[in-house]
Amino acid sequence: MDKIARIDMGAAGGPKVTVGPVGEYAGLGGRALTSLLIAKEVHPLCHALGAENKLVIAPGMLSGTTGSMTGRLSVGCKSPLTGTIKESNAGGQAAQVLARLGYAAVVLEGKPEGDDLYKIFINKDGIQVIVDNSLKLLDNYPVIEKLRGEYGDKVAYMSIGTAGERKLLAASIACTDPELRPTRHCGRGGVGAVMGAKRVKAIILDDAGMKMRPPVDPDKYRDANRKFVEGLRKHPVTGEGLPAYGTNVLTNVLNEAGGYPAYNFKGGQFPGSEKLSGEAQAQLEIDRGGTATHGCHRGCVIQCSGIYNDKDGHYLTKQPEYETVWSHGGHCGIDDLDTVAMLDFMDDNIGVDTIEMGVAIGVAMDAGIIEFGDREGAIRLMKEVQQGTPLGRVLGSGAAVTGKVFGVERVPVVKDQALPAYDPRAIQGIGVTYATTTQGADHTAGYAIATNILKVGGDVDPLKTEGQIELSRNLQIATAAIDSTGMCLFIAFAIMDQPETFQALLDMLGSFHGITMTGDDVVALGKKVLSAERDFNTRAGFTRHHDRLPRFFYNEPIAPHNQTFMMKDEELDEVFNW
Amino acid sequence: MKLEVALFAGLKCGNPELPCHGEREFSLEVPDGTTVRELRALLAIAPAIPLLTIVNNHHEQEEWVLKENDRVGIFPPIGGG
Structure with a gap:
């Protein structure tokens, strides 16, 4: 990891790639690299969706090695959601592959004119930035399916869904897991909107011919x-x-301790918590032929994730995390795991942060848009986000925007980012x-x-x-x-x-x-x-x-x-x- | 006195002499003055497992004396986030 690739998406004549030495950022990785670079190189008063902002993608200091648990990828920028600096990290395969390709960071800079949409292919021979308008307004699962037809299964993918293309403030960046499912997200802070503003739909990482970092x-x-x-x-x-x-083992202990925020932070316990619990979820996953134990990247020995199948035994989504089960569950007065799992799939597919999205829906419930506990209504609202309707754009811009638009006083945010699952x-x-x-x-x-x-x-x-x-x-x-x-x-x-x-x-x-x-x-x-x-x-x-x-x-x-x-x-x- | 007991994350009553044997949520009659430690022994939960005990929404230590109608939640070490 001795080089940094800078891709000026707004260069005259089309995107321009410059690969240089890591320089003053030598020895750094992950959040240290993204935050120090953003703090030094990005004007703090810039518009987060403008050409002055940068999107820094950095594997960790030990990523790409034989070390266990080293697969986190950091993405940094000025956040369009909070206006602060942002580092959002995710598992999946991208960090390991990018590190083995030798990049301490890939930095997306500038902003292109026009409507063209780009994909970026990185392998041992270099970096190609390619126009691919066939990917326009596809969500994450179909994007990956399409790209797999072209680039195969021995690569890692990063992508944004329709939320990122529409520059919604809850938009995430997906990283594929070992099975090439777009389930691991740099979720928080609207980093997907910044990638969308730079018109980059997907990044394909191919480390064929590269070795583990020694x-x-x-x-x-x-x-x-x-x-x-x-x-x-x-x-x-x-x-x-x-x-x-999995992480959802926390539902019961938070509920017992009276720290489980229910009905948009109006109570510290939820009557339906048992139905949402990690114990119930794990048993359901096993009964339906999925698994309650799964790693989000190779080299993980904790294996906190799982595979959630639908009632017919078909893959629906990865095991929803505790915060997701809470945001779409107890926070919204919903006590049904299948509804939560469907919403988790939709979050991953559309490309939005599960915490921000669930909290926004709960705030909308507090405004009377739908009733607390309305399962079909919550799914309907997510479809609005997917379709990019005016209501969907409001919800997909997060809890703070939703609260302002609908005049809600109880809006659980700090610096406009939604609070997670602990009161x-x-x-x-x-x-x-x-x-x-x-x-x-x-x-x-x-x-x-x-x-x-x-x-x-x-x-x-x-x-x-x-x-x-x-x-x-x-x-x-x-x-x-x-x-x-x-x-x-x-x-x-x-x-x-x-x-x-x-x-x-x-x-x-x-x-x-x-x-x-x-x-x-x-x-x-x-x-x-x-x-x-x-x-x-x-x-x-x-x-x-x-x-x-x-x-x-x-x-x-x-x-x-x-x-x-x-x-x-x-x-x-x-x-x-x- | 009667307690409401809930065991989580794989814990079950391991005492075959109790009607709640093998169960994870039940009411149980215990002698007045029973402590958390004594309840755990009565339920035959392996002593080597460090436990979290939450009584009426408050964390309590092993020497805590339980009262009539207390709700007692017991957890093995867990984490997430």
Whole structure:
């Protein structure tokens, strides 16, 4: 990964490819690379859908190696949804293939005139940017089916659906999984709209003739990876819970703890939670001939995903994640897994973020567009998004836009990005992360659920304010670093509890690059990333007053704890004061 | 006293002497003053498994004394997100 490809989509005479050395970004990967490049090269006041914005696609520092769990791909830009800097990452095969092709990043720049739609083919011989208007207004599944006829099955694909072409603010970028299904999405922040604005429909990555990236110290790397895998397999979360039930195993525990937001954040428990639970979902998947255990990329040993078949035993979608089951389920008062699975398929196919889309539909329900619990109505609204009707464009532009258009006061967003599946009144720590993260409301940015609810990496009372600032700060720093390595964030459950597994991760990073890595180095990397992101946001006009939750979280107590969000503004302002 | 018990993520009552043997959600009569630890022993849930216990929507430790009509949710270590 010693080169960066820049593709000027707006160059005179057609898109122009320039491949150069990685230069000042050497040694970086994933979120560190996308955020530092965006912070340095993109005008913070630019229009996110304009020519000045850039879309940076970067594999992680360890992607493309024999290391386990290294398949995360980061995409960065200025977000059209939030107006902040954005890093959105996904699994799938793209990161491994792009890394083996030697690219630290592919940067889409500029913006073409006219209506032509492009695909980009990258292999060992170079990069071709090709006009392909036959792909216009196709959704992700048919796009991949069409491209497979041309490029085959031994490649990885990235694509946008119709939502991305229409530049909807919830639009995602899909990455194909090992079976070439477009199920792994850089979902958050409207990154698909930025790709659509640059008129790029698909990227085909072919690493034929390329080899695994070699470590500087192969023996040490192999040994560290073995210890790392052992640690993941022996930890009960990464070795048992996630493989057996997937992320949706969280439905029951969040509901029991009273932190499961129901009916657009009007209650902390949902009566139909049992029907939506990971346990019920896994059993259904097995009964229908699917599977409850599946990896989103080769080299994954956690295997937290699955295959969800319909009632006739035919593939419908990948295993919907907890946040998806919540957004289309309890948040909308829907207690039917088949409805949720259909909506998950539609999200993937149209190319929208499942969290943003589900929350927007729940906000529309609060406005009376359809009733809470209306299964067919929710699917009908998704069809509106697919067809690009005026209503569909409103919904596909996310919860904040939907709330404004329909005059809804209870709109669960921070910096215009929808809150995920954890109520900050019952779980104060995640509220700190929602409010302060550089990304807009995002649970993954500092997953305080681990320590507040799951008691991994310590025990901080979710209902009290004590310890939450420090917890969120430390998690946000660690996450910014992990997001840069290419590692799946779920490794955090094992490395937070098992010092030897954290050491194995350090040894993997160190032996690959021929250096000694310490915990302090990881912290320094995380702070460097966050500082660059904060600096960009400040220059884009964001202040401490944007690091707040919507007022209803301070004013409306929620059952069963009858509590509000209690963190003081002055406390929130201390998160990045390290 | 009577408790409402819910076991999650693969946990089941492992005590063949109890009517709830093999079940995962049930009502159960226990002696007054029963603690979380004693309930777990009564249900014969493997002691090597670290558990999360949520009583009436609050996390509680093993020494917590249960009360009449408490709802007790018990989980093995889980994660996601």
